Amino acid sequence: MHRVTLSPNEKERRTRAITVLSLLAILIIVVFIVSMNTGFMRLSPREVLHTLLGDGTHQQKLILFDFRLPRIVISLLVGAGFAVSGCILQSLARNALAEPATLGISAGAGFAVIIFISFFPATTAAPVFVLPLLALGGASLTAALIYILAYRKADGLSPTRLILIGIAVAAGINACQLVLALRLDPNNYQFVATWIAGKIWGGDWRFVLALLPWIAILLPFAFYKARILNVLNLGDHTSLGLGMRVEKERILLLVTAVALAGSCVAVSGGIGFVGLIAPHLARKLVGPRHQVLLPASALTGALLMITADTIGRWVLQPAEVPTGIVVAIIGAPYFLYLLAKSKA
Amino acid sequence: MFWFNRKRLGSMKLTMIGLMVMALFLSACGNNNPGNASNAGTEPTTAPTAETTEAPAAPKTLTDAMGHEVTIPANPQRVLGSYLEDALVTLGVTPVAQWSVPNGVQDYLTTELKDVPTISYDLPLEAVTSFAPDLILIPSESSVQNGIYDQLNKIAPTYVIGDELNQDWRKSLLKIGEILNKTPEAEKAIKDYEDKAADAKEKLKGAIGEESVAILWLVQKNFYIVDETRSSGAVLYTDLGVTLPNLVTEIPVGTRATWNPISLEKLSELTADHIILVNSDKTEGSEILDSAIWKGIPAVKAGNVHEMSSTSSWLYSGANAGGKIIDDVLKNLVK
Numbered sequence: 153m154h155r156v157t158l159s160p161n162e163k164e165r166r167t168r169a170i171t172v173l174s175l176l177a178i179l180i181i182v183v184f185i186v187s188m189n190t191g192f193m194r195l196s197p198r199e200v201l202h203t204l205l206g207d208g209t210h211q212q213k214l215i216l217f218d219f220r221l222p223r224i225v226i227s228l229l230v231g232a233g234f235a236v237s238g239c240i241l242q243s244l245a246r247n248a249l250a251e252p253a254t255l256g257i258s259a260g261a262g263f264a265v266i267i268f269i270s271f272f273p274a275t276t277a278a279p280v281f282v283l284p285l286l287a288l289g290g291a292s293l294t295a296a297l298i299y300i301l302a303y304r305k306a307d308g309l310s311p312t313r314l315i316l317i318g319i320a321v322a323a324g325i326n327a328c329q330l331v332l333a334l335r336l337d338p339n340n341y342q343f344v345a346t347w348i349a350g351k352i353w354g355g356d357w358r359f360v361l362a363l364l365p366w367i368a369i370l371l372p373f374a375f376y377k378a379r380i381l382n383v384l385n386l387g388d389h390t391s392l393g394l395g396m397r398v399e400k401e402r403i404l405l406l407v408t409a410v411a412l413a414g415s416c417v418a419v420s421g422g423i424g425f426v427g428l429i430a431p432h433l434a435r436k437l438v439g440p441r442h443q444v445l446l447p448a449s450a451l452t453g454a455l456l457m458i459t460a461d462t463i464g465r466w467v468l469q470p471a472e473v474p475t476g477i478v479v480a481i482i483g484a485p486y487f488l489y490l491l492a493k494s495k496a
Numbered sequence: 497m498f499w500f501n502r503k504r505l506g507s508m509k510l511t512m513i514g515l516m517v518m519a520l521f522l523s524a525c526g527n528n529n530p531g532n533a534s535n536a537g538t539e540p541t542t543a544p545t546a547e548t549t550e551a552p553a554a555p556k557t558l559t560d561a562m563g564h565e566v567t568i569p570a571n572p573q574r575v576l577g578s579y580l581e582d583a584l585v586t587l588g589v590t591p592v593a594q595w596s597v598p599n600g601v602q603d604y605l606t607t608e609l610k611d612v613p614t615i616s617y618d619l620p621l622e623a624v625t626s627f628a629p630d631l632i633l634i635p636s637e638s639s640v641q642n643g644i645y646d647q648l649n650k651i652a653p654t655y656v657i658g659d660e661l662n663q664d665w666r667k668s669l670l671k672i673g674e675i676l677n678k679t680p681e682a683e684k685a686i687k688d689y690e691d692k693a694a695d696a697k698e699k700l701k702g703a704i705g706e707e708s709v710a711i712l713w714l715v716q717k718n719f720y721i722v723d724e725t726r727s728s729g730a731v732l733y734t735d736l737g738v739t740l741p742n743l744v745t746e747i748p749v750g751t752r753a754t755w756n757p758i759s760l761e762k763l764s765e766l767t768a769d770h771i772i773l774v775n776s777d778k779t780e781g782s783e784i785l786d787s788a789i790w791k792g793i794p795a796v797k798a799g800n801v802h803e804m805s806s807t808s809s810w811l812y813s814g815a816n817a818g819g820k821i822i823d824d825v826l827k828n829l830v831k
Binding site: 191193211215219356358 | 643
C-alpha cells in the first residue's frame with residue numbers, strides 16, 4: 153500500500169476527491185448561513201451578523217445563540233455521525249442496506265433512552281450526559297445480540313443474515329417501544345412519539361457538549377481505519393489472505409459504528425435514512441475508497457441533516473416537522489430509485 | 497456548481513443537487529416573508545425596548561412545583577400562561593398569547609381573548625421569544641421536561657404551577673393570584689363562583705330533585721362519560737349536587753379518569769333521567785345518534801337530551817368555565 157508514484161488516473165481521482173469534499177463543505181456553510189436566518193422570528197442576514205458580532209438585542213442573541221446555533225451544530229454532528237456509522241456498517245456487512253436503523257442499533261439505543269425517560273421523568277436536572285451512555289448501552293446490547301445471532305462458525309458473518317436478523321430485532325424492539333409508549337401518560341407519550349419520529353430535541357449547548365467528544369474521537373478513528381475497511385470490503389477470505397486479523401478489526405469497527413450511532417440517537421431520536429443515503433450518495437460522488445469515502449459520507453450526512461432541519465423548521469411554521477420525517481421524505485424516493493436501478 | 501458535471505455525474509446526482517438547491521431557495525424564501533406562514537396576528541414583536549425597567553417595587557422569589565426559585569417581576573406586564581387563560585381572564589389579566597392547537601383555541605374564551613394572538617400548545621421557543629413575555633406560567637411539569645424549562649427560563653422567569661395544584665382550579669387560581677399580586681381578586685372570584693353555584697343548586701333541587709344527569713362527550717364517534725372528578729363533572733355533581741348516573745357509579749372510584757371511554761352497547765344500560773351531550777361530532781359522525789341503540793336509551797326516548805356545542809366550556813375547568821357551565825345547566829334543566 154505504499155504510494156510510489158501517482159498515475160494520471162490516481163491524480164485525477166485525487167483532484168476529484170478534493171473538489172467534491174470542498175464543494176460539500178461550501179454547501180454546508182451556505183446552508184448553515186441560511187439556517188441561521190430561518191425560523192419563526194425574522195432575523196435578516198445583517199441582523200445575524202450584528203448579533204454574531206455581539207451587537208444584537210437581547211431577543212436576537214437568545215434566538216441565535218441559545219436556540220438556533222446549538223441545534224444547527226447538533227444536526228451537523230448527528231448527520232456526520234450517522235453517515236459514518238452507516239458507511240462502516242455497509243462495508244462491514246458488505247450490504248448496501250446496512251445502516252444503524254435497519255440493523256436495529258438505533259432502535260436499541262432509542263429503547264434504552266425511552267425506558268429511562270419514562271421511568272425517570274426529568275423533573276430533576278436533565279441527565280444530559282447520561283443519555284449518550286445509556287443509548288450506547290442499548291445500542292451495544294442490540295449489536296451484540298444481532299452479531300451473535302448472525303454469526304455462524306462455518307461461514308462467518310453472512311451479510312444477508314446480518315440484515316435480516318437486524319430487521320427482525322429492530323421490529324421486536326419497536327414493538328416493545330410501542331407497548332411502553334402506550335402505557336405512558338399523554339405528555340410523555342407525545343414526547344416519545346416525536347422522539348421516535350426523529351426530532352432533534354436536545355436544542356441546547358449541553359447536548360452539543362455531550363455529543364461532541366464522541367464524534368471528535370470516533371470520526372478520526374474511523375478515518376484512520378479507512379484502509380482496513382477497504383480490505384474488509386473484499387470479503388473475509390481475501391482479508392485473511394492479506395494477513396489481516398479479520399475478527400478483531402471487524403469487532404473494533406463495529407463498536408465504532410455502534411458508538412457513533414448510539415450517541416447520535418441519544419440527542420436526535422430515531423432519524424433513519426441519513427445513515428443509509430449519505431454513504432450511498434458519497435460513494436457515487438467519490439467512489440468506494442474509504443480514505444475519501446468516509447469523510448465524504450460525513451460531509452454528505454451533515455449537509456443532509458442541516459438541510460432537513462432547516463426545511464423542517466420552515467415548511468409548516470410555526471409548527472416544526474421532525475427532522476427525521478423530512479429526511480425520510482427526501483430519502484424515500486432516492487431509495488426507491490436505487491432499488492429500481494439495481495433490479496434493471 | 498455544474499462545472500464538475502462530468503460524464504460520470506449521473507442524472508440522479510443532478511436531481512439531488514437540484515433538490516438541495518431547491519431546499520436552499522425555499523428556505524431563503526421563508527426567510528424573506530415568514531409572516532405569510534405564521535398565524536395571523538402573531539407578527540413578531542421585535543421590540544428592542546430596553547428591558548422595561550419598571551420601578552423595582554418588590555420583585556419576589558417564589559418556589560415553583562419543580563423546586564425552581566423563580567424571581568417574579570414586581571409588576572408583570574406581559575404574562576404568557578398557555579392553558580391557564582381561564583385563571584388569567586378571571587383575574588383580569590390579558591395574556592400576551594393564547595393556547596392553540598392546529599384545529600382551534602379554547603372556544604369558550606373567544607370573547608375574553610378576542611384580540612389575543614395564538615401560540616402553539618407546545619410553546620415553540622422562538623414563538624415564545626417573539627412575544628417578549630416578562631413572566632411565563634406553565635400548568636404542568638410534564639410539558640417542560642428534558643431541559644425545556646431552562647430554555648424558557650432564559651426568555652423570562654418561568655413558574656411551573658404543577659399538576660397537583662392544577663387539578664383543582666381553585667388552588668391553581670389562588671396560586672396565580674399570589675404570583676400576580678391579585679390574591680384578593682382570586683378569592684373574590686372563588687367566592688362569587690361558590691355563591692353562584694349555591695344559588696343554582698337551590699334552583700336545580702326545585703327543578704329536577706334527585707333525578708340523575710349524565711354528561712356524555714361525543715368525539716370522533718366515541719363516547720366518553722364524565723365523572724365527578726374534574727371539569728363539568730366536578731361542577732355538576734360536586735358543586736351543584738346533582739345525582740350521578742348509574743354508569744358512573746359503577747366505575748371504581750380509583751379508576752375514574754375524567755373522560756371515561758364508554759361503548760354504545762354499554763350506554764344502552766344508562767338509566768339517567770337526563771343526558772347532557774357535548775357534541776364534538778356536530779359536523780360529521782353524528783350518525784351514531786341515529787342508531788337504534790342510542791334512540792333506545794330511556795333519557796333519549798323521553799326527549800331529555802340537552803346538547804352542548806363543542807365550543808362550550810363543558811370540557812374545561814376554571815372559574816370562568818365553571819360559571820358558564822352553571823349558566824348552561826340552569827338554561828337547560830330549569831324550565
